[in-house]
Amino acid sequence: AQSVAQPEDQVNVAEGNPLTVKCTYSVSGNPYLFWYVQYPNRGLQFLLKYITGDNLVKGSYGFEAEFNKSQTSFHLKKPSALVSDSALYFCAVRPVSGGYNKLIFGAGTRLAVHP
Amino acid sequence: SAVISQKPSRDICQRGTSLTIQCQVDSQVTMMFWYRQQPGQSLTLIATANQGSEATYESGFVIDKFPISRPNLTFSTLTVSNMSPEDSSIYLCSVEGRPSASTQYFGPGTRLTVL
Numbered sequence: 001a002q003s004v005a006q007p008e009d010q011v012n013v014a015e016g017n018p019l020t021v022k023c024t025y026s027v028s029g030n031p032y033l034f035w036y037v038q039y040p041n042r043g044l045q046f047l048l049k050y051i052t053g054d055n056l057v058k059g060s061y062g063f064e065a066e067f068n069k070s071q072t073s074f075h076l077k078k079p080s081a082l083v084s085d086s087a088l089y090f091c092a093v094r095p096v097s098g099g100y101n102k103l104i105f106g107a108g109t110r111l112a113v114h115p
Numbered sequence: 116s117a118v119i120s121q122k123p124s125r126d127i128c129q130r131g132t133s134l135t136i137q138c139q140v141d142s143q144v145t146m147m148f149w150y151r152q153q154p155g156q157s158l159t160l161i162a163t164a165n166q167g168s169e170a171t172y173e174s175g176f177v178i179d180k181f182p183i184s185r186p187n188l189t190f191s192t193l194t195v196s197n198m199s200p201e202d203s204s205i206y207l208c209s210v211e212g213r214p215s216a217s218t219q220y221f222g223p224g225t226r227l228t229v230l
Binding site: 036107 | 119146159163173209211218219222223226
């Protein structure tokens with residue numbers, strides 16, 4: 001079965017420190033990979049995606065993500081966390097087969113950045 | 116990016132009743148999607164709605180419970196029928212490709228509480 005794993009329910013980081021939010025996936029082929037962020041009482045906002053090319057992709061708000069094919073991982077990173085980064089982060093995968101453009105989401109990781 | 120709006124933003128409903136959620140996009144899009152986010156959980160795709168064809172439902176979701184309309188390229192509705200407390204969730208619509216191809220962009224969501 002196709003799945004996305006975010007092994008940490010919550011990540012706690014001090015402001016100014018680097019952050020990593022982990023994501024691994026189990027999907028056949030070469031899926032498209034995404035990160036979204038959800039602030040309280042708001043919809044999902046697209047952060048970044050990987051389709052092909054350079055394994056390090058850069059996105060909105062200073063976030064970046066590193067694709068590792070051998071480990072089937074797509075970890076989200078930021079060199080220096082801000083308190084305003086505190087939110088719920090979702091990793092999502094789009095299989096490239098199946099005939100339509102379904103997104104499979106991980107369970108989400110809550111990021112808490114402390115002053 | 117495309118501006119996506121949903122109505123209502125939230126509602127409280129009695130069990131046994133039905134609610135229709137509207138999703139409006141400010142540009143024409145081929146594919147629209149409806150997701151459910153149950154309390155404290157991740158997003159699950161309900162169905163894919165393409166203009167001019169029947170919606171495609173995911174396993175566990177049926178048309179009688181979640182009828183969908185897609186009358187044109189900028190609008191869709193999702194009805195939650197014969198509601199029970201288990202239907203209490205956030206319902207989100209998404210569109211693909213505006214502005215970035217292969218990327219889904221989400222509306223703000225409709226928070227539904229069923230008593």
